[in-house]
Amino acid sequence: AQSVTQLGSHVSVSEGALVLLRCNYSSSVPPYLFWYVQYPNQGLQLLLKYTSAATLVKGINGFEAEFKKSETSFHLTKPSAHMSDAAEYFCAASRDQTGANNLFFGTGTRLTVIP
């Protein structure tokens, strides 16, 4: 089974500052990797995904993530935080070509943006 670790359950940044949310996976075979965002009282929305086509992946709302196999990481970044970025972010992994491709989630990181 996959294991996903998100370092930092809470991250606070100032508006306009760099956002960095960390995600590491544990697998000898790089899985498919995803970042989801959850706004208060809403479901999860897919931000971006890693598919092995490119190590730097761009997503919605100005977010991007870089896959680093040597570090087993898939950290999420955004150059300049907006107030609207305040939400909880989840990293997830799957690796199953023939089965259900079940997702394994990290425990989430809550991002606070300070005006």
Place this chain on the structure above:
Amino acid sequence: DAGITQSPRHKVTETGTPVTLRCHQTENHRYMYWYRQDPGHGLRLIHYSYGVKDTDKGEVSDGYSVSRSKTEDFLLTLESATSSQTSVYFCAIRMTSGGIYEQYFGPGTRLTVT
């Protein structure tokens, strides 16, 4: 929007009572999933379905059962609710995009067991 609805959106029930949550999709997706979300745990898979009458257990299936009698509906049942099942429950469907599978989530059901 992947055409997923969940009902009810909120429910309060008493310990020991049966509860059924419904997930409905409009786009004929084969795979459907039930997750629960709890603070400090992220989302954990309860059960999933890969077709009508085809289901399998996930990571936290104890105390839950599921049924899928038609493609569009996936039901999650708590036979005898316990306080530990107080949680937010999310349904998801699987789609293919860019050659890989992605999951899209419904709006969630907040269940409180008193």
